[in-house]
Amino acid sequence: MSIIAVGSLAFDSITTPVGSVERILGGSLTHFSNAAHFYSKPHLVGIVGNDFGEENKKFLAQNASDLDGVVTLSDEKSFFWKGHYTENFDEAVTEITELNAFAKFDPVVPQQYLEMKDSVLFLANIHPDIQRLVSEQCQNARLKILDTMNFWITSARDSLERAFDVVDGIIINEGEAVMLSGEQNLLLAAQKLFRPNFKFLILKKGSNGVMVFGRDYMISLPAYPLTKIVDPTGAGDSFAGGFVSYLDNKGWFEPTQEQAKEAAVYATVVASFAVQGFGVQGLAEIGLEEIEARKADFRKKSGF
Amino acid sequence: MSIIAVGSLAFDSITTPVGSVERILGGSLTHFSNAAHFYSKPHLVGIVGNDFGEENKKFLAQNASDLDGVVTLSDEKSFFWKGHYTENFDEAVTEITELNAFAKFDPVVPQQYLEMKDSVLFLANIHPDIQRLVSEQCQNARLKILDTMNFWITSARDSLERAFDVVDGIIINEGEAVMLSGEQNLLLAAQKLFRPNFKFLILKKGSNGVMVFGRDYMISLPAYPLTKIVDPTGAGDSFAGGFVSYLDNKGWFEPTQEQAKEAAVYATVVASFAVQGFGVQGLAEIGLEEIEARKADFRKKSGF
Numbered sequence: 001m002s003i004i005a006v007g008s009l010a011f012d013s014i015t016t017p018v019g020s021v022e023r024i025l026g027g028s029l030t031h032f033s034n035a036a037h038f039y040s041k042p043h044l045v046g047i048v049g050n051d052f053g054e055e056n057k058k059f060l061a062q063n064a065s066d067l068d069g070v071v072t073l074s075d076e077k078s079f080f081w082k083g084h085y086t087e088n089f090d091e092a093v094t095e096i097t098e099l100n101a102f103a104k105f106d107p108v109v110p111q112q113y114l115e116m117k118d119s120v121l122f123l124a125n126i127h128p129d130i131q132r133l134v135s136e137q138c139q140n141a142r143l144k145i146l147d148t149m150n151f152w153i154t155s156a157r158d159s160l161e162r163a164f165d166v167v168d169g170i171i172i173n174e175g176e177a178v179m180l181s182g183e184q185n186l187l188l189a190a191q192k193l194f195r196p197n198f199k200f201l202i203l204k205k206g207s208n209g210v211m212v213f214g215r216d217y218m219i220s221l222p223a224y225p226l227t228k229i230v231d232p233t234g235a236g237d238s239f240a241g242g243f244v245s246y247l248d249n250k251g252w253f254e255p256t257q258e259q260a261k262e263a264a265v266y267a268t269v270v271a272s273f274a275v276q277g278f279g280v281q282g283l284a285e286i287g288l289e290e291i292e293a294r295k296a297d298f299r300k301k302s303g304f
Numbered sequence: 305m306s307i308i309a310v311g312s313l314a315f316d317s318i319t320t321p322v323g324s325v326e327r328i329l330g331g332s333l334t335h336f337s338n339a340a341h342f343y344s345k346p347h348l349v350g351i352v353g354n355d356f357g358e359e360n361k362k363f364l365a366q367n368a369s370d371l372d373g374v375v376t377l378s379d380e381k382s383f384f385w386k387g388h389y390t391e392n393f394d395e396a397v398t399e400i401t402e403l404n405a406f407a408k409f410d411p412v413v414p415q416q417y418l419e420m421k422d423s424v425l426f427l428a429n430i431h432p433d434i435q436r437l438v439s440e441q442c443q444n445a446r447l448k449i450l451d452t453m454n455f456w457i458t459s460a461r462d463s464l465e466r467a468f469d470v471v472d473g474i475i476i477n478e479g480e481a482v483m484l485s486g487e488q489n490l491l492l493a494a495q496k497l498f499r500p501n502f503k504f505l506i507l508k509k510g511s512n513g514v515m516v517f518g519r520d521y522m523i524s525l526p527a528y529p530l531t532k533i534v535d536p537t538g539a540g541d542s543f544a545g546g547f548v549s550y551l552d553n554k555g556w557f558e559p560t561q562e563q564a565k566e567a568a569v570y571a572t573v574v575a576s577f578a579v580q581g582f583g584v585q586g587l588a589e590i591g592l593e594e595i596e597a598r599k600a601d602f603r604k605k606s607g608f
Contacts, residue, residue: 185392185533186529187529187531191531205512208512209512209513217604219605220605221526221606222526225491225515225524226489227491227492228489257604265608300561301521301522301523302523302524302525302608303608304569304606304607
């Protein structure tokens with residue numbers, strides 16, 4: 001139970017081919033902890049505005065060990081994102097981004113988080129300079145992982161490269177890996193991006209599954225097949241939440257191929273629930289029993 | 305050893321991001337039997353022209369039980385295809401198609417093929433009316449499978465639907481399944497295309513793997529990860545050759561989920577070798593030992 005998670009807390013207005021929702025709870029930290037809590041409730045570091053209500057904090061608290069690192073700015077609103085997905089969920093199109101409080105995010109990790117032994121640090125998609133500074137604060141972390149996005153690859157590439165230097169693993173999607181490496185072949189892309197300091201690199205392929213690259217191994221898994229996706233927002237953070245919480249729970253700070261595969265299978269299943277509802281709803285009614293049942297089904301369909 | 309395979313024999317001039325070859329042996333029947341021969345050498349039905357040399361027939365004979373169904377037209381040339389692949393092998397662009405002898409293909413299955421007991425019929429991608437007529441000839445076949453392509457979906461859809469009525473399984477790729485069903489979600493597409501007479505439907509996703517749908521099950525597998533692809537021509541026929549030969553060898557005429565998965569894992573590995581060389585070269589130096597070794601590696605990377 002010693003994940004430190006740093007990221008965004010937001011309200012999202014989302015339209016998908018299935019429907020529409022207005023100002024629901026979102027943000028990378030929300031999705032990450034919502035997916036992580038079955039195995040390890042994270043200690044959160046984030047920032048919100050005056051519109052972030054008690055019920056929102058209550059929801060976060062259910063999935064978190066600690067909200068001491070969540071700052072509220074009384075003169076700002078919370079991060080707001082509005083967007084829609086094109087047919088077959090191929091692309092997320094941003095209509096509105098209001099950073100609001102998030103523009104002032106200067107995360108200070110509470111002392112009691114820093115003092116935790118054998119902690120795992122998850123840096124959700126934020127400016128790579130902030131990721132690096134937070135990473136340098138967390139001296140006790142046994143495993144540091146960062147997620148990023150195409151925006152930082154194009155606008156803050158040098159910062160991103162420096163952030164890569166101070167973490168043990170990265171999570172990146174297919175398009176970002178190709179963009180960052182210049183390689184079309186995903187194995188070559190991963191090889192090029194892999195640093196000596198990395199314990200693993202996770203390459204997400206959406207509905208086509210995930211690859212995990214370790215120092216001396218690689219893993220390729222399909223996605224759990226779904227007939228209906230409702231909202232892919234936060235799918236990557238949900239995968240990360242599943243994966244990181246599983247490693248933290250098991251104390252696998254430098255996972256072997258078998259350990260990483262086990263965590264990735266678990267994370268695939270958790271993420272598959274997450275996309276079956278808007279926002280945090282996909283996992284709302286789900287417990288470990290449902291997750292285990294789907295894992296068994298996933299094994300029948302894809303295990304060999 | 306009782307597969308009847310009907311399809312094209314051709315010469316291909318191919319340019320890929322890796323290189324170029326001129327007039328090499330190709331065609332669906334060539335790739336199918338080249339991938340099938342490890343477990344079951346097919347009895348071939350095809351047509352060639354006067355440019356199809358003894359060395360070509362000799363090569364075919366290595367992978368086949370029987371060439372009695374291969375007709376040679378002395379006043380025609382063989383089917384010729386010239387094309388190139390775009391970056392990252394995303395698309396095959398046809399430059400020249402000369403049907404030649406293939407335009408006169410009116411397959412007559414030799415009597416000794418028809419008399420084989422417990423045979424399996426593979427109908428490679430040819431006009432669906434021909435597929436249907438051949439299927440009706442093969443009364444002793446315990447399992448009949450057809451492959452098709454987008455060209456027939458747009459130009460001979462009614463014929464294709466009628467051909468679907470007289471087979472036990474189809475092989476189709478992602479784009480074709482979406483086009484034919486009108487469904488973007490691949491599971492819904494497969495559900496819509498699945499007929500009561502089908503034992504299975506195979507949905508190929510190229511470098512993203514394959515799905516197999518049975519009457520009461522589905523399977524989803526990733527591809528075997530490769531750093532270098534040389535030539536994807538015939539990848540689908542190679543998968544089909546691996547899959548069908550495995551079923552035929554085991555006598556699995558109505559495969560269960562576990563049996564179909566075992567055959568699909570094998571076929572995935574065989575197809576992964578096939579794309580590592582131009583034309584038939586990818587499998588040229590490969591025996592069951594190399595296939596088993598790669599299967600074990602595939603299991604480590606993707607099995608769970």
